[in-house]
Amino acid sequence: MMTMTMNKAGHGFRVGFMACAAVVLTACAAAQKSPEEAAEARAADRLVAVLAEDYATDYEFLSPGYRSSVTLAQHQRTMALRKVRWLDATVAGSECSGDVCKVRISIEYEVYGAVPGMSRFKSMGAAEEDWIFTDEDWYLVPSD
Numbered sequence: 001m002m003t004m005t006m007n008k009a010g011h012g013f014r015v016g017f018m019a020c021a022a023v024v025l026t027a028c029a030a031a032q033k034s035p036e037e038a039a040e041a042r043a044a045d046r047l048v049a050v051l052a053e054d055y056a057t058d059y060e061f062l063s064p065g066y067r068s069s070v071t072l073a074q075h076q077r078t079m080a081l082r083k084v085r086w087l088d089a090t091v092a093g094s095e096c097s098g099d100v101c102k103v104r105i106s107i108e109y110e111v112y113g114a115v116p117g118m119s120r121f122k123s124m125g126a127a128e129e130d131w132i133f134t135d136e137d138w139y140l141v142p143s144d
Contacts, residue, residue: 036094039101039131042138047089047105055079063132063139085110092126099133 033041042061049057055076059067062075088108094101105127112120130141 035096035099035101035133039096039103039133039138040091040094043094043103043105043129043131043140044091046140047086047091050079050086051089053079061140063141064135066142083112085112087122094131101131101133101138103129103131105129 046058046061049055049061056072058079059072059075062070086107086109090106092104092106094103096102106124107127108122108124110120110122130143131138132141133139
């Protein structure tokens, strides 16, 4: 009986150790991403939030400087009232220099009330976003 308890405890220790090792290895792999890969991954995660109209999550991707001057409520209102709705968006590449990256995105969008006689129209386009590395992560610097 005592041997079984020790074996279970030893097994729990091994499982716990392996779980910790996996977390450390994942963190090391993430730390080894190039600036382009890291900025593109953050941009892609932000696009998921924008497409889901999850503007609270989207707000967390905005630079600390922007967030210091625009409240979450202001950001949510601005985003909700836009006449342009993104239907799909993907990261198309990036170029980085130091702590600044230009991230290119391809966007499929719908515009409401922009053309007389049409309630809306769909189109595709591209945009370039400015991302900065600060506070140990990449953040979007909004252009508006």
